[in-house]
Amino acid sequence: GAGVSQTPSNKVTEKGKYVELRCDPISGHTALYWYRQSLGQGPEFLIYFQGTGAADDSGLPNDRFFAVRPEGSVSTLKIQRTERGDSAVYLCASSLTGTSGGIQYFGAGTRLSVL
Amino acid sequence: DQQVKQNSPSLSVQEGRISILNCDYTNSMFDYFLWYKKYPAEGPTFLISISSIKDKNEDGRFTVFLNKSAKHLSLHIVPSQPGDSAVYFCAATTPLGAGNNRKLIWGLGTSLAVNP
DSSP states (O other), X not given: OOSOEEEXXXXXXXXXXXXXXXXXXXXXXXXXXXXXXXXXXXXXXXXXXXXXXXXXXXXXXXXXXEEEOTTSSOEEEEEXXXXXXXXXXXXEEEESSTTSSSOOEEXXXXXXXXX | OOSXXXXXXXXXXXXXSOEEEEEEEXXXXXXXXXXXXXXXXXXXXXXXXXXXTOSEEEETTEEEEEETTTTEEEEEESSOOGGGOEEEEEEEEOSSOGGGOOOEEEOOOEEEEEEO
């Protein structure tokens, strides 16, 4: 497809488990972002990739969260030892470059529920 | 501390009338301001933006006004249509920072309902 694709759309897991969330950005976009959105809040920045490298990971809340983008396209957000407070919608966005004036293209998100 | 504030959680207008969504910010270093629109179960969609060196940008039915001295911007939708019913997020970008990232800082959103 032409847009940003995120899978799965919904993920239910138990406290303490490990989860992986996948993002397939728009072809040719070098910049990729992960955000987390809790109910009633705006998206909260987690991490930014320029190509294969994590250029800014200042938004990751703790070391249970990790993300990779090994070939500069698809990215995976990994959460270890999930906690109930991790429940949120995880959004992925891409843009042609990281320096464009904030215009990013978002996927529909993965709704993570930690029971 | 919320750097981008949308103080109205919801707004209801009649079809054909003007919708005005407001946004305030605290950081004078923000260099771009953007409005995103979000439908349920979808990601945010870029709508319109404005550079901090401008005071108005217009795109069809959508106009954004920026008042830097008041640290305030607004989105005007004229005329409003039922399909405009969505949550509207105001966002601002920081100047290029770590890794050349122009980070987006978001407000909490305003839910707009346009009634037929």
